[in-house]
Amino acid sequence: MKKVIAILVAVVAFFTTNTANARDGISISNKKVIESFEREFAGAANVTWYEGTKDNYVAKFTIKSSKVTAHFDNDGNLLATSRYITDSELPLNVITKLMKKYPDQNIHNVVEYDADGATTYIITLESETHWTTVRATATSVGTYRKLKKA
Numbered sequence: 001m002k003k004v005i006a007i008l009v010a011v012v013a014f015f016t017t018n019t020a021n022a023r024d025g026i027s028i029s030n031k032k033v034i035e036s037f038e039r040e041f042a043g044a045a046n047v048t049w050y051e052g053t054k055d056n057y058v059a060k061f062t063i064k065s066s067k068v069t070a071h072f073d074n075d076g077n078l079l080a081t082s083r084y085i086t087d088s089e090l091p092l093n094v095i096t097k098l099m100k101k102y103p104d105q106n107i108h109n110v111v112e113y114d115a116d117g118a119t120t121y122i123i124t125l126e127s128e129t130h131w132t133t134v135r136a137t138a139t140s141v142g143t144y145r146k147l148k149k150a
Contacts, residue, residue, distance in 0.1 A: 026051060032076030033057050040078055041070065080115035094121060097141040098134065105132060 028034065028049050037044075037059055047061040056079065057072045071079040087095070087107040098107070105125035113120045118137065122144070125132040133145040 028057055030057065030074065030076070033072045033074070036072060036076035036078060037070065041068070044068075080113065082111055082113045085110050085112045090121060090123075091138065093138060094136045094141065097136065098123065098125075101141055102132065102134070105130075 026049050037047075041059075041061065041063055044059075044061040044063045047059055050058040050060070052058045052071055055074050057074075059070045059072070061068055061070075066083050066085075068081060068083045070081045073079055087110060089112075090098075090110060102125050105127045108124040108126045108131070110124075111122045113122065121134075121136040123134045123136060125134060129149055131147045131149065132143060133147075135142055135144045
């Protein structure tokens with residue numbers, strides 16, 4: 001009977017641990033990635049790690065009240081970051097282009113992507129009849145997708 005109880009306790013502990021890891025991310029042992037993350041994002045809180053594609057790592061965390069996602073390769077190189085920002089944080093030239101090209105639409109949300117030294121903004125605009133997703137850079141603004149409201 002003691003063996004059965006011990007086995008049941010072990011099985012419950014195994015599944016509880018695996019469920020927690022699936023919900024809360026993974027723990028990583030790649031020292032280069034951890035050191036790079038700590039150097040790049042000192043002061044980050046609520047860090048959760050995930051396995052990305054092609055042997056890379058993804059960290060989701062909060063820094064200075066912003067929710068950020070960062071991608072690292074196996075060598076600890078920062079590949080890209082993304083974060084939600086407010087419309088007031090958009091560069092003036094992007095806001096000006098949006099106002100000219102989409103005058104009847106309001107900014108609903110903005111995601112800022114930084115990769116390879118370039119910043120791209122994915123902006124969701126809302127009008128009375130449509131949702132429009134726009135891709136913007138410092139030099140261009142273009143429609144990515146347009147959906148009619150139901």
